[in-house]
Amino acid sequence: MSLKHAVLAALLEGEASGYDLAKLFDAAVANFWSATPQQLYRELERLADEELVSARLVAQERRPTKRVFALTESGLRALASFTGEPPRPTAVRDDLLVKIQALDCGDPAGVRELVEERAAFSRGKLARYERLRERLLDGRGEEEYLRRAERVGPYLTLLRGRAFEEENLRWCARVLTVLAEREAARGAAEPR
Amino acid sequence: MSLKHAVLAALLEGEASGYDLAKLFDAAVANFWSATPQQLYRELERLADEELVSARLVAQERRPTKRVFALTESGLRALASFTGEPPRPTAVRDDLLVKIQALDCGDPAGVRELVEERAAFSRGKLARYERLRERLLDGRGEEEYLRRAERVGPYLTLLRGRAFEEENLRWCARVLTVLAEREAARGAAEPR
DNA sequence: TCAGCCTATTCAATTTGTTGAGTAGGTGTC
DNA sequence: GACACCTACTCAACAAATTGAATAGGCTGA
Structure with missing residues (x-):
């Protein structure tokens, strides 16, 4: 259940496309959570369904059109309440x-x-x-x-x-x- | 694919039941891999099917009968060849x-x-x-x-x-x- | 000019991991 | 003697993660 909140937390930095997040969550870069692009695209879809993030299409020159996601008010609230819940103990997996x-x-x-x-x-x-x-x-x-x-x-x-x-x-x-x-x-x- | 090898590695210490391994792989104890009991029982079943481990029933006094697993020759070989394969880069997930x-x-x-x-x-x-x-x-x-x-x-x-x-x-x-x-x-x- | 990489995303299949309940006898304790 | 906890496991259902492939235009260097 944490990928969800990791994505919301990433969007605190400002809006981003799935592709942007994929770079941020790359195993070689990530400092607070990692995930594959496929995980992210699916999660963003779900978050948009729940209206925790908003999505809009941005056309670009010389590049494919992208879908940019931003935190909504209720997304921010969900994130705030998440910070108060006890984390599950994480153990080694290397x-x-x-x-x-x-x-x-x-x-x-x-x-x-x-x-x-x-x-x-x-x-x-x-x-x-x-x-x-x-x-x-x-x-x-x-x-x-x-x-x-x-x-x-x-x-x-x-x-x-x-x-x-x-x-x-x-x-x-x-x-x-x-x-x-x-x-x-x-x-x-x-x-x- | 690593739970498999983590279980084999744990059996290097000697034979063990699913229950023994469950204690060893507990999130609060594990130092090289963690897993839930359900994962372990399922994995042991698979390993036994592949004949990488052998299973035998051990009756006990005052306790339920347990199934004790041990590495087989081919399990040991599988583990040895695993140690030479490149590990997948592990990243934070806390x-x-x-x-x-x-x-x-x-x-x-x-x-x-x-x-x-x-x-x-x-x-x-x-x-x-x-x-x-x-x-x-x-x-x-x-x-x-x-x-x-x-x-x-x-x-x-x-x-x-x-x-x-x-x-x-x-x-x-x-x-x-x-x-x-x-x-x-x-x-x-x-x-x- | 062609191969190979970058942006940007989607689909499908499979494997892993999680959660909750259920069985069944034994032990400890108040 | 009721209740909680320990050993020892099984079954079922579901959620999450991984893997592989496909699409499609633009860009870079030999």
């Missing part, structure tokens, strides 16, 4: 962790490569987060921004996302060290 | 982050309460992780364990889970500070 859990029955070299790829992905995401951060701060210092800005939600979720990716990076480095040490120890014990 | 993203249109006091609850949840999870850690280390030091233990996968995923909850705790504290400062600033600006 493919890579399953692979690491099973690491000892698999191929160490292959796993090492996957961990390196994840680290690279995290670095890319951190770079994007940093750009978003600068856009939000817009020259102001963090403390000043957090005290005075009209909306701090997006910044606070960004901080969470950034911390998550930094932690990912540290963890990847740790895993690689451990794997390397074990390889070395194994090489010394079973020389061939 | 209800609380959506609420924080939309915080500025909601009720600050209500949100503060939710953040405090999340912090309490994280503290509980950290305590459970710490117990699991001690059980894994079994008196050995971390460095020694990581160099010599037969399986390090479970420990490495545990480290990731622990770092995640610690980060959660720090972030919750930060959010609460920001909210309090803004409340104070608002109180000073609009005294009534």
Whole structure:
């Protein structure tokens, strides 16, 4: 039930097309929720049916016509009341962790490569987060921004996302060290 | 497709019933994947059909008979080859982050309460992780364990889970500070 | 000029995940 | 001795997510 509210929350930033949202909710970009384009188009359809968002067609030059969605009054109310409801406890669901859990029955070299790829992905995401951060701060210092800005939600979720990716990076480095040490120890014990 | 492999990975620890796995995959406990009991029973049924796990009935005294599952040779092979496949990039999906993203249109006091609850949840999870850690280390030091233990996968995923909850705790504290400062600033600006 | 990518969306099929109820005996407690 | 809770599972229905393909014009570079 959260995609619904994630979409409404995204529309707090202003009106957007399904395509715009698809970019925002892309797994490589998203900092508070992710979804595929298909999910978004369907959800927007439903939200429009419930009149939580309004839709209008915007013709463009040199581009396909798009449908632009905006929060309605009742959409805003729905979002406000959602913020007060208890969140369902979220737990880990990361493919890579399953692979690491099973690491000892698999191929160490292959796993090492996957961990390196994840680290690279995290670095890319951190770079994007940093750009978003600068856009939000817009020259102001963090403390000043957090005290005075009209909306701090997006910044606070960004901080969470950034911390998550930094932690990912540290963890990847740790895993690689451990794997390397074990390889070395194994090489010394079973020389061939 | 990952629940399948998460279940296989869990069975690396030894045979287990659906009920045992349900406890392990509980959202409040899981450190590498979570799932509901219903999902697990269905998945185990499928895995047994594919002969990736074997099932046998175990009668107990004073308790209902249980069905205990164990990895088969081909299950182990499937898991090993899974560890080499690229993981799908996982992105955030946390209800609380959506609420924080939309915080500025909601009720600050209500949100503060939710953040405090999340912090309490994280503290509980950290305590459970710490117990699991001690059980894994079994008196050995971390460095020694990581160099010599037969399986390090479970420990490495545990480290990731622990770092995640610690980060959660720090972030919750930060959010609460920001909210309090803004409340104070608002109180000073609009005294009534 | 042709391939490949970008905008912008839709349809259909399948797989996953969630929710609620139901069965059935045993244990603990006030 | 009534009520709640624990073990251990099953069935059914529904909602959400994923995957793959299709449409269709414009734009970019070799």
